[in-house]
Amino acid sequence: MSAAGALQPLDGLIASLAVDIPDFPVPGVVFRDLTPVFADGPAFRRMVEGLAAPQAADPRAAAVGHTADGGPRDPGFDVVVGVEARGFLLAAAVALHAGVGVVPVRKAGKLPRERVSADYALEYGTATVEMHTDSLWRGQRVLLVDDVLATGGTLGAAIALIEELGAVVTAVSVVIELADLGGRQRIAPHAVHALWTT
Numbered sequence: 001m002s003a004a005g006a007l008q009p010l011d012g013l014i015a016s017l018a019v020d021i022p023d024f025p026v027p028g029v030v031f032r033d034l035t036p037v038f039a040d041g042p043a044f045r046r047m048v049e050g051l052a053a054p055q056a057a058d059p060r061a062a063a064v065g066h067t068a069d070g071g072p073r074d075p076g077f078d079v080v081v082g083v084e085a086r087g088f089l090l091a092a093a094v095a096l097h098a099g100v101g102v103v104p105v106r107k108a109g110k111l112p113r114e115r116v117s118a119d120y121a122l123e124y125g126t127a128t129v130e131m132h133t134d135s136l137w138r139g140q141r142v143l144l145v146d147d148v149l150a151t152g153g154t155l156g157a158a159i160a161l162i163e164e165l166g167a168v169v170t171a172v173s174v175v176i177e178l179a180d181l182g183g184r185q186r187i188a189p190h191a192v193h194a195l196w197t198t
Contacts, residue, residue, distance in 0.1 A: 010046055010047070010050050010195055010196075011195060011196040011197070013037075013043055013046065014034075014037055014043075014047065014175060014176070014195060014196045015196055015198070017034075017036045017037045017040060017043055018032050018033060018034055018036065018037060018176070019032075019033040019035075019036060020032060020033075021033055032148065032176055034086065034147055034175060034176075037175075038089060044093070047090075047175060047195065048090070048093040048094055048097050049097065050173075050195045051090060051094050051145055051173040051174075051175070051193070051195065052075065052094045052097050052098050052143075052173070053193075054076070054143065054170075054171035054172075054173050054191065054193035075098040075099075075100065075143075076141065076143075076170055076171070077098070077100065077141045077142060077143035077170050077171070078100060078101075078140050078141045078142070079095070079100050079101045079102065079103055079136065079140060079141070079142055079143070079167075080092075080094050080095040080098065080100060080101070080102045080103070080142075080143045080144075080145055081102075081103045081104075081105060081131075081136075081142050081143070081144050081145065081158065081162060082102060082103070082104055082105065082145050082146070083105045083129070083144070083145070083146040083154055083155065083158050084104065084105060084106050084107050084110075084129070086146070086147040087105070087145055087146040087147055088104060090145050090146070090147060090175070091104075091145040094143065094145055094173070098143075103131065103135045103136060104131075105129050105130070105131055105157075105158045105161060106129065106130050106131070107127065107128070107129060107130075108127070108128035108129070108130055110130070111130050111131070111132055113132050113133075113134075114132065114133045114134070115130040115131060115132050115133060116130065116131055116133055116161050116164050116165065117129065117130040117161075118130075118157035118158075118160045118161050118164075119157070120153040120154060120156060120157035121151070121153050122150075122151070122153050122154070127154075128157075129154065129157050129158060129161065130161070131161045131162070131165065133165065135165070136162060136165045136166070136167040137165075137166070137167065138165075138166030138167070139166065139167070139168065140166075140167040140168070141167070141168055141170045142162050142167050142168060142169050142170060143170060143171055143172075143173060144158055144159065144162065144169050144171070144172045144173070145172075145173050145174070146158075146172075146174050147174065147175050147176065148174060148175065148176045148177075148178065149172070149174040149176070149177045149178065149183040149184065149187075149192060149194060150178045150181045150183055151181045151182065151183050151186065152181075152182065152183030152184070152185075152186030152187045153183075153186075155172055155174075155183065155187050156186055156187050159172075159187060159190060169190050170191075171190075171191045171192075171193055172187065172190050172191065172192050172193065173193045173194075173195075174192065174193070174194050174195070175194075175195050175196060176194065176195070176196050176197075176198060177192065177194035177196070177197045177198070178198060179197050179198065
């Protein structure tokens with residue numbers, strides 16, 4: 001990232017580095033490839049910091065500030081949940097940045113222990129996601145992270161799993177929101193923090 005890129009608004013920076021791939025994975029779908037953003041160290045850092053900063057997005061998140069002993073700020077979440085597959089990269093980086101743990105939401109058949117599952121529809125098919133039943137505790141505050149919010153099917157299924165386990169989704173952070181596909185409305189009333197809305 002150039003010095004000019006460091007001063008660029010985050011949404012513009014992401015838009016300038018992402019690559020649109022038409023007709024992928026099926027005809028009629030435009031895939032927004034974020035791997036050039038991941039490969040640019042300074043841009044990736046800014047993206048991770050942006051994803052980690054939705055503290056005011058939902059009133060269920062704790063107040064942000066220093067702890068009584070002057071320690072680090074409460075990020076407003078206890079754990080980051082990432083959705084397979086690009087969401088794993090982002091969630092792990094956000095969790096490391098915030099000093100909390102990370103939990104995966106996997107495609108069906110990938111988790112070895114007892115799990116809960118949810119089916120959902122994509123804009124180009126159907127799928128199932130799963131989580132281990134012991135991956136979250138009741139009342140735990142969750143920041144849910146993924147790369148793209150499109151129709152909301154994947155994130156809606158992930159929210160259902162998190163809530164089935166008794167945890168609270170305090171915010172959903174995504175790099176790109178495809179506003180015309182209505183995903184924000186589908187996962188309402190959950191707060192959405194998007195770095196680039198297109």
